[in-house]
Amino acid sequence: MDWDKLRIFHAVADAGSLTHAGDLLHLSQSAVSRQIRGLEESLNATLFHRHARGLILTEQGELLFDATRAMMKRLDAATARIRDSEEEVFGELRVTTTVGFGTLWLAPRLPKLFERYPDLNIDLMLEESVLDLPMREADVAIRMKEPSQADLIRKRLMSVHMRLYATKAYIEKFGEPKEMSDLEDHRLICQNPSAAQVGAGATLVAQLMAEGVPSKLSVNNYFGVLQGVLHNVGLGVLPDYLANDFPELVRVIPEVESSEVPVFLAYPEELRHSQRIAAFRDFVQEEIIAYRKNIKNQ
Structure with missing residues (x-):
């Protein structure tokens, strides 16, 4: 199969337009169209539906696009390895x-x-x-x-635990909770239970909510939870790695802790020498x- 035709097909499928693909490839629209037509003839298949708002891949086109996309990603990986200098x-x-x-x-x-x-x-x-x-x-x-x-x-980097934190200013104003039953006098700030998060954090939040917390602020990420805690909205469930970078945070109720969350760094085997x-x-x-x-x- 003609690689040049595949390269042009991939650009057209990705852009959804002969004109846009031509601009990217520095080819005229007619040249791109000829290459696509030639590829369709060689495969004896229609690869695109022509639509007023652009081109839509046929079922056969989708199959070919999946293949060219995988090829392009492999080429990107190879290019990155080649370009990586030893020094x-x-x-x-x-x-x-x-x-x-x-x-x-x-x-x-x-x-x-x-x-x-x-x-x-x-x-x-x-x-x-x-x-x-x-x-x-x-x-x-x-x-x-x-x-x-x-x-x-x-490679395993470290372990993280979700814990309960407040600021020094919050504790001075509202008092420090000493045990789980004290949560009924405070507002809880946590990740939204429906938000994607580590299971250990979601389990801990469920346990805390079972204590009858009267008021809650839920956010869909820990950055929002941290901002709520730093602005003294309430007690927040946060990863323990924040305590070192934000000295104003004070851990409260030490027995409140999630199970261990391992943190891993990973990369493809083919990039071993990058x-x-x-x-x-x-x-x-x-x-x-x-x-x-x-x-x-x-």
Whole structure:
């Protein structure tokens, strides 16, 4: 099968338009149309339905597009490996992690990484859903559970527990709850039970709600929960890694704690020799070590 025709087909399917694909490929619309027509003739199949608002893939077109999309992702991975220098770190690195960990722990530390590698570009993809690393939806992931996908290199970074926090100012004004029964005098701030989150956090919130908490503020991510706590709206269920970066947080009712949540870094086996991934992996591990030292010294 003619690779050039497949490349043009993929661009048209992705853009949904002969004109837009031509602009991207620096080809005329008629040239793109001829290539698509030639591909359809060679396959003896119709790949697109022509519609007033653009092109729509037929069932056969969808099958071919799935194949070319996988091919393109493999080519991107190969290109990244080829471009990786043995001595320099540069280019784009797509990192995926959860909204909470990405905004509250990782992003504030990235300036150090950019100081070390000024030619590195980070595309930070904050998703509660798990992206497919072998299919190159991202290059490297930090996940709140051990990855189950095959062909991944994985390393356990640390463990997290969900705990109950308030600010010093809140405690001075409203008093410090000492035991679970004291929750009936306070407002609880937590992730919305319907929001995507680690099971350990959802289980802890369910246990706390069973104590008859009279008022609740629910948010769909931990960044929102943290903002509520910092502004003294109530007591918040938050990951323990925040206590080190936000000294105004005070842990309350020490027996309130979720089960252990493992944090893993993972990346595809085919990117084992990527200098960009090695730089990011080593940086994150250094920051984890520094984080642990700070916790021990407190």
